[in-house]
Amino acid sequence: MKTLNAIAALVVLVASAGLHAQTIEIARSGSQPSAKGSAQYFTGSVRVDPLFPATDPSRTSGGLVTFEPGARSAWHTHPLGQTLIVTSGCGWVQSEGGSKIEIRPGDVVSCPPNEKHWHGATPTTAMTHIAIQEQLDGKVVEWMEKVSDEQYRK
Numbered sequence: 001m002k003t004l005n006a007i008a009a010l011v012v013l014v015a016s017a018g019l020h021a022q023t024i025e026i027a028r029s030g031s032q033p034s035a036k037g038s039a040q041y042f043t044g045s046v047r048v049d050p051l052f053p054a055t056d057p058s059r060t061s062g063g064l065v066t067f068e069p070g071a072r073s074a075w076h077t078h079p080l081g082q083t084l085i086v087t088s089g090c091g092w093v094q095s096e097g098g099s100k101i102e103i104r105p106g107d108v109v110s111c112p113p114n115e116k117h118w119h120g121a122t123p124t125t126a127m128t129h130i131a132i133q134e135q136l137d138g139k140v141v142e143w144m145e146k147v148s149d150e151q152y153r154k
Contacts, residue, residue: 044071072120
C-alpha cells in the first residue's frame with residue numbers, strides 16, 4: 001500500500017509540474033512599438049525597436065537600434081557590459097582614450113563592464129545593430145555627456 005501511495009503522489013507531482021512548465025514565446029516582428037532615441041542620450045535621428053525585456057530570472061534585454069547618417073549615442077557605460085551585433089550599414093565605436101573603429105554587418109562588438117564608450121553611424125551611412133545587455137540592480141546603462149562634433153569627426 002505504501003508503494004501505491006508513493007506512486008500516486010509521484011503521478012500527482014509530475015502532473016502538476018506540467019501545469020507550470022514554461023513554453024516557448026514568440027514576440028512577433030512589429031508587435032512592440034518603435035521609439036525615437038531620446039535627444040538627451042543621442043545626437044541625430046535614432047530609432048529603438050525593443051526585441052526582448054529582462055524577465056526574471058534573466059537579467060538580459062535586447063533591442064534593435066538604427067542610427068541615421070551622423071547619428072550617435074552619448075558616452076555611456078554598462079555595469080555588466082554590452083554586446084553589439086551589426087546587422088546593416090557602416091558605423092563607428094570608440095572607447096574613451098581609444099581610436100574610432102569602423103564596424104560593419106556581421107561584426108560583434110563586446111564592450112566590457114563599465115567601459116566608457118559610444119557608437120553610431122558614419123557621417124554618410126546609416127547603421128543598425130542589435131544591442132544586448134544585462135541589468136545590475138535594475139540598471140543597464142549609465143549615460144554621460146554627449147559626443148561632441150569634434151570628437152565625432154576625429
